[in-house]
Amino acid sequence: MDREIVERVAHIAHLDLTEEELERYSKDLSEILEYFQMLDIAPESEEFGFDPVEVADVLRDDIPDMEIPADALLSQMKTYNDFVRGPRIS
């Protein structure tokens, strides 16, 4: 896992890495991914799922309902005139 890829991955993941971190993580990840290579020879499966037990067809009724008052949730956020404040866009 070379340095260039780690930089790109850190970029996508929105992590600013120091020089030291870049070195260290490149080494760690190379070691880890080398070990993960055994997945290449692992058996495949016809079965499919994102969960270890089958989670299927769980639906919710279309009934509006708010369990928690909105202002309770907003009380800890940085707000201005009911809007939530965020960083610059452009």
Add this chain to the structure above:
Amino acid sequence: MTSEISLKDLKELDSRYNIFTSMTAEESVDAEFVFSAKDNLTSKDFETRAGSRILEGYTPGFDATPIRRMRDAGGFLAGKTNMDEFGFGTFSANSAYGIPRNPFDTNRSCGGSSGGAACAAAILENHVALGVSTGGSISCPASFCGVFGITPTYGRVSRYGLIDYGNSLDKVGILSAKAADLTKYLPIISGKDHRDPTSCVQPDMRRSLRRIRSVAVPKEAIDGISEDVMKSFESALELLRSMSIDVEYVGMPSLKYSIPAYYVIATSEASTNLARYCGMRYGQQEGDLTLKFDDYFSSIRSKYFGDEAKRRILLGTFTRMVGYADRYYNKALQVRQVIIAEYKGIFKTHDAVLTPTMPFVSPRFDDISKMSALQSYKADFLTVPPNISGTPHLSVPCGYSEGMPVGMQFITDHWNEDLLLSMATEWENAFDIRHPEVKL
């Protein structure tokens, strides 16, 4: 039936062992029972930080369902227990709030990531602890602290209010010094919750407890464990045989793929779950908003995520990237199904699979600091298989080596928690469990 329960020792014990990240100031309380919850379960009354600095200040507006159900049953939440940041770790050494110390030897780890929970269960009187397991974070600390720990089937307990590590792997469970607590409290926190769809496909938990009469020990599981663990484990097998439980060695060749498959799935999911932590809406929010959003997010995340969190985010972002996802993420999903199928095959002829819980007793802190990331991942090779397959499992103390507890782990098929609950009680009656000396 409520009674007055004293909490006056809590503060002193916490300062000695670093059990809690938040705790009650009450000295005594009138309640049916007292419990603690791992700090990745949201609680209205306490800050919930999941062991991370990035969530400093987050006081959720809602209780996690397991906490609500315990409270509804008359429980008093005494505090939130210390843990590895977001569950990333095997020794609770990755907490931003101090490291929990093992009650049998304070120079050693409590295990992780539910280290605080296991410690609380081991040293607080009449205390039941809610823990969470993703790759073994209930079993491991239970084993290192010499207590019982049950991890139910994936989907048995609602995860509403659980701060995500891996959505297809996280499970809320129970740690306690007493087997009876597992039987009493697991049904309370279990059951369908419409707020968590994955909890809505479970069959009812069996009321009458069946007995484990046969166990299968995979050869792959005893390869690479330390001598002292091996000794304790073999004595335990003898004791089981004397309890008329059949013990047979079997082969489970797919187990060797469980670590890579687990870490790929877990970190892939975790890297998406942690994307939301960016200095807006909760937790750390004090950055400079005139920065462009990409830079603002990166600066907060880089500053407040710990080392292991960053490593796992990088790993998990990579394993699902275009060009790599098929080889890692998609393959790992398939390998999980292979492991599940292998377990199901064994369960056709045996009530449970049995292995040691951890390959060694709790290590010293200075030894842990010398371990590489890969080495600590590999230490999970016994707890990861039931966790990746979502099968329920129970760790029980089964021996002691130089004063440190050794644990063993029973694994049953999906939804068969009753077999584990009865085993816990049976084992408690048969085996001499030691408790740590706690001088106040």
Add this chain to the structure above:
Amino acid sequence: MFCSCPTTGADAPNTHVCPTCLGMPGSRPSLNGKALELGLTIAKMLKCEIPKTTWFSRKTYFYPDLCKHFQITQYDTPIGEKGVYHLGKKPIRITRVHLEEDPGKIKRVGDGSSLVDYNRSGVPLVEIVTEPDISSPAEARQFLSELLTEIRYTIDLPEDGERSVRCDCNISVGTERCEVKNVTGLKNVERCLTFEAVRQTKLLKAGRTIERETRHFDEERKVTMPARKKEYEADYGYIGEPDLGIFHIARIAENIKLRESPLNMASRFQSEYGLDERTAKQIVTTSMKLAELFEELIKVSDVQTAKTWITGNISAYWKGFEPSDEEKKDLISMISDFHTGRITDTECNIRIRSLMTGEGQKEMTDSAADLDRLIDAFIDENPSVVADYRKNDRAANRIIGSVMKQTGGRYSSADIVDATRRLMDARSQRSDA
């Protein structure tokens, strides 16, 4: 889509929010069954292939309006693929139809930071993607207009104005296409495509090449602008959404009964009942309930009667009144009574009007009687008007004008015209006899 916050009627920013649509740590999604059903209805309406199972995926990217920094969407199993929509005779192929959640809405602020309203976060979206089969900006607009009319009818969506539609518009004049993202409303779609067509043509004529790029549409200046060069690579890193599981949709889709589309109904009215195109389209675009009522009225009377009443008074009072099932039955029995002669057309008119406007029947009856008296009085004073009327029915206008002046707006011109014609017809016949 994944929480139960209301999607309409918010009176202030950030009032319809909850832990799930705010992405609070510990929150969890749960799929709205109705959204799935409506999405499948649209997929079926567009004649898509619907897979046996579907699931959702996480699309990860960082932006202040996207609370979890991933959007729950559909990547490799859209609920519909390879469909078609006929614009008149021309088939427009539908690449895919899928469901996803909306992010919140951002406002730029003077000092450079942003303000976000998360009311919209989590609102269910259906995304429809077409093949490049559309040949002009005008055709694009027409396509969207007709498609939306049909969708609104098919899933029973109230009129919302066209701004509830956002489009990513792709256009190529040469061999390479440009994408203009997030264009809101049909007018803007046509404008942006027209601008792009001109821009690209100019470039090609100047001997330049067109590079594939993403642009955005400036609504005020009515031009497309290049989007900022992406400094941050978006690698969405799709994974499945384990919290929702999978959905066996073949069964649900099979059980969906599609309502006949307005345009199909209009052409059927022409062929079956001999209605002219204009009338047929007018009925279906006023309201499909009106069109359904039309057919029910035919059953209890005949085409001409049904047509007269539907295009007359019932249409006139339709806006602001959509009948309940009970009221529909009442209307049908009124027309039936008229058709069988049990009540006169005046009486029928009064009853319909009373039902649809809420005016009391007695007041209207009295009022109508007063009007009749006024008209009779005029005719009595001007008997020659009857003879004139037999020769040319425009003679009635004298009466109409006079009564209108006399009553100073108390009666609608429609009522006066109706009453006058009725009484004049009656008088003309009596004179004959």
